[in-house]
Amino acid sequence: MAYSDKVIDHYNNPRNVGSMPKDDPKVGTGMVGAPECGDVMRLQIRVNPETQVIEDAKFKTFGCGSAIASSSLATEWVKGRTVEDALHIKNTDIVRELSLPPVKIHCSVLAEDAIKAAIGDWKRKQGADEAQASAATASAKE
Amino acid sequence: MAPKLPIYMDNHATTPVDPRVVEAMLPFFTERFGNAASRNHSFGWTAEEAVENARAQIARLINATPKEIIFTSGATESDNLAIKGVAEMYREKGNHIITQATEHKAVLDTCKRLEKYGFEVTYLPVERDGRVNLEDLERAITPKTILITIMYANNEIGVIQPVAEIGKIAQKHGVLFHTDGVQAVGKVPVDVQRDGIHLLSISGHKIYGPKGVGALYVRRKNPRVQVAATIDGGGHERGMRSGTLNVPGIVGLGKACELCQEEMPTESVRMAALRDRLQRAIMGSLDEVYVNGSLDHRLPNNLNISFAYVEGESLLMGINDVAVSSGSACTSATLEPSYVLKALGVGEDLAHTSIRFGLGRFNTEEEVDYVAQRVVETVKRLRELSPLYDLAKEGVDLSKMSWKTD
Numbered sequence: 001m002a003y004s005d006k007v008i009d010h011y012n013n014p015r016n017v018g019s020m021p022k023d024d025p026k027v028g029t030g031m032v033g034a035p036e037c038g039d040v041m042r043l044q045i046r047v048n049p050e051t052q053v054i055e056d057a058k059f060k061t062f063g064c065g066s067a068i069a070s071s072s073l074a075t076e077w078v079k080g081r082t083v084e085d086a087l088h089i090k091n092t093d094i095v096r097e098l099s100l101p102p103v104k105i106h107c108s109v110l111a112e113d114a115i116k117a118a119i120g121d122w123k124r125k126q127g128a129d130e131a132q133a134s135a136a137t138a139s140a141k142e
Numbered sequence: 143m144a145p146k147l148p149i150y151m152d153n154h155a156t157t158p159v160d161p162r163v164v165e166a167m168l169p170f171f172t173e174r175f176g177n178a179a180s181r182n183h184s185f186g187w188t189a190e191e192a193v194e195n196a197r198a199q200i201a202r203l204i205n206a207t208p209k210e211i212i213f214t215s216g217a218t219e220s221d222n223l224a225i226k227g228v229a230e231m232y233r234e235k236g237n238h239i240i241t242q243a244t245e246h247k248a249v250l251d252t253c254k255r256l257e258k259y260g261f262e263v264t265y266l267p268v269e270r271d272g273r274v275n276l277e278d279l280e281r282a283i284t285p286k287t288i289l290i291t292i293m294y295a296n297n298e299i300g301v302i303q304p305v306a307e308i309g310k311i312a313q314k315h316g317v318l319f320h321t322d323g324v325q326a327v328g329k330v331p332v333d334v335q336r337d338g339i340h341l342l343s344i345s346g347h348k349i350y351g352p353k354g355v356g357a358l359y360v361r362r363k364n365p366r367v368q369v370a371a372t373i374d375g376g377g378h379e380r381g382m383r384s385g386t387l388n389v390p391g392i393v394g395l396g397k398a399c400e401l402c403q404e405e406m407p408t409e410s411v412r413m414a415a416l417r418d419r420l421q422r423a424i425m426g427s428l429d430e431v432y433v434n435g436s437l438d439h440r441l442p443n444n445l446n447i448s449f450a451y452v453e454g455e456s457l458l459m460g461i462n463d464v465a466v467s468s469g470s471a472c473t474s475a476t477l478e479p480s481y482v483l484k485a486l487g488v489g490e491d492l493a494h495t496s497i498r499f500g501l502g503r504f505n506t507e508e509e510v511d512y513v514a515q516r517v518v519e520t521v522k523r524l525r526e527l528s529p530l531y532d533l534a535k536e537g538v539d540l541s542k543m544s545w546k547t548d
Contacts, residue, residue: 003459011459017527034545035491035530038453038479042529060529064455068527 003065004099010069015076018058020044025129028122032113039063039107041071043114045078045086047122052082059114066104070094070111083119145508147463153348153443153502154297154325155467159394160350160503166397167352170390178387179378189389196396203399204323204342205333206359212379213392216356217324219372220343221248221291223358223383224320227369228289228341229256232318236286240317242266242274242303243485244296249322253291262286268485271436272301280311289318294326294342298469298482298498299435300444302326309338318367324348328402329441330410334359340367344399346391350503351398355391358383409503414442416501416510421445423514428521430534434483434496443501448483448492449517451531452524457497460520464513469496491540 003011019042022029026046033039040063046056057075061068073094078086094100094108150158170192178193180186197208214220229239241253243265253263264282266274274292283290290312295302305321312319320341326332327342328349334342342359346352360382361367375384402409425431430450446469449457454468469480479493488496499513525531530540 008459011456014527019532031529035494035540036489036545038490038494040529040545042532060527060532062451062528062530063453065459067453068456 006073006098007065007069007100010072010098011065014059014068014072016056016058016072016079017060019060020046020056020058025125026122028118028120028125030114030117030119030121032117033063033067033110035062039067039110041067041110041114043071043074043111043118045083045118045122047083049126052084054078054081054083054086063107063110064104066098066100066107067110069098070100070107071114073097074111074115078115083122086115087119089115145506145512148465149463149505149509149513150465150502151505151509151513152465152467152498152500153505154300154498154500156347156353157350157502158504159347159352160398160401162401163351163394163397167390167394170393174389176389178389179376189387192393193387193389196392196399199396199400199403200344200357201359203332203403204327204344204359205335207362209380210334210359210362212358212360212382213387213395214356214358214383215354215388216347217322217343217345218248218356220345220356220358221246221320221322222252223369223372224341224343224360225249225252225289225291226256226372227382228318228320228367229259229261230370231368232288236284236288238262238264238284238286238288240264240266240279240282240287240290240292242268242292244268244272244298244301244482245291245293246297246322246324249291249293266292270487271439272296272299272434272482272486273303273436273439274308276304276307276311279308280315283311283315283317287315287317289320291320291322293322293324294332295323295330295441296435296482297325298480299446299486300325300441301435302330302439302441304439305339306337312340313338325441325444328399328406329413329443331406334361340365341369344395346395346398349398349402352391352394355388355395357395405503410442413501416505416507417443417445417499419507420499420501420510420514421447423511424517427514427518431521432492434486434488445499445501446496447499448488448496449521450492450495451528451534452495452521454495454497456524457495457517457520460524461513461516464516466513467498467500469493469498489541 031042059071061071091108091112176185176189178189197211318340324345340361344357346355434446483493
């Protein structure tokens with residue numbers, strides 16, 4: 001199978017490889033896929049609590065070249081966007097950008113899922129914080 | 143000295159034609175172009191003589207007689223002819239066929255088709271080392287069993303089956319024994335008498351001969367085996383396989399067999415040394431790499447390794463100046479990883495990380511060293527990228543994690 005130049009570029013020079021502390025309240029972690037399916041993506045975002053802007057993103061991926069490229073591209077695209085904006089990234093945008101063939105579309109779906117999972121995790125943390133904060137306020141009032 | 147790139151190390155898929163084979167074939171395209179079936183002029187006689195010479199060369203390699211060699215278009219056709227031919231010929235004796243899970247698709251799909259026509263097929267499982275259990279085999283035989291078809295050596299993991307023991311079991315129960323010898327013939331000593339083989343499939347292009355030619359050995363004595371033709375026509379090859387003989391291809395197959403026979407004693411030792419060198423270089427530099435299949439019962443030119451936490455296709459992409467093959471699903475259209483590794487009980491996670499190295503006559507030590515070095519550096523790089531390697535290093539048991547799958 002021939003890979004597009006963009007897939008090869010991301011494979012050879014993956015952007016934003018790495019990890020962030022997953023217990024950090026500003027960090028959202030999404031891990032999708034399964035080893036027995038041949039693809040696992042972990043995508044992490046760090047969000048500015050004031051602006052809701054994703055200031056940093058990191059990934060690690062077990063998977064084929066297209067899976068690595070899709071997640072690498074995803075980190076590039078989410079950086080600098082607000083959380084709500086990042087939710088609008090569609091797998092079809094990734095397919096188009098990387099010229100993925102039909103058998104590799106699932107790689108782009110996984111990357112979209114990873115973004116959503118990371119944002120979901122971050123949102124859960126914010127909810128938990130607010131709940132804690134309001135609980136703290138409530139108990140302070142008593 | 144740096145080896146010439148790209149390096150070919152996928153010799154279970156196909157092999158280059160040996161220049162000595164090409165040389166033997168060339169006259170039969172031009173001045174000796176006759177039809178071997180033309181009985182009334184010298185063009186035909188010349189071609190026929192060349193075909194009979196090739197028949198003898200092939201027969202010698204497997205300890206058969208020339209008349210027991212039937213020429214075909216390749217081993218897929220040989221497997222089809224053997225299995226379907228026996229099924230039709232011995233239909234009144236029974237309708238049960240025994241095979242095993244790691245056979246080539248040419249055997250498995252042929253058996254599946256026969257199931258549609260009322261045959262019953264037993265697909266034996268294999269042990270962890272890739273070999274069939276002989277007790278399982280013997281237990282599977284029923285009064286309706288007409289054929290056992292079990293390969294000599296596997297194309298993915300190079301594991302050699304206990305063929306002589308299977309031959310004995312077949313003889314004891316009066317059942318015919320076909321073996322797909324594509325990967326074994328010319329690489330290890332195959333002897334149809336010693337091994338009790340009744341039908342044996344051979345391919346040209348796996349033994350430094352041309353593509354598009356193969357042979358089927360059909361035993362003529364103790365017992366005399368008959369197969370119904372799958373291709374009808376002029377009654378060539380004693381009626382078992384009609385069609386004008388591919389004389390240049392047959393000459394090439396014969397020459398390839400002769401060379402294999404002459405060189406096997408030294409070549410098999412050299413292959414094993416190269417394979418062991420490759421294995422040592424890779425396993426000495428990487429943790430969590432696993433050889434798939436038996437190391438004791440194995441072709442000298444095969445190495446099949448799982449590189450935990452590194453997906454096979456991404457590894458192939460990183461060593462793109464080396465031609466090897468992957469058991470990963472991502473290299474196929476089906477998205478299913480290798481059924482052969484699955485049959486061995488290799489988990490799907492590890493099956494996705496497997497690479498097959500197939501050494502051949504023209505590989506050198508320099509090439510082996512280069513391939514090992516490229517593999518090691520690429521695996522290390524990809525493990526840095528792998529979330530699974532991270533988790534494993536943290537001590538997380540990946541098999542106990544719950545993965546969201548749809």
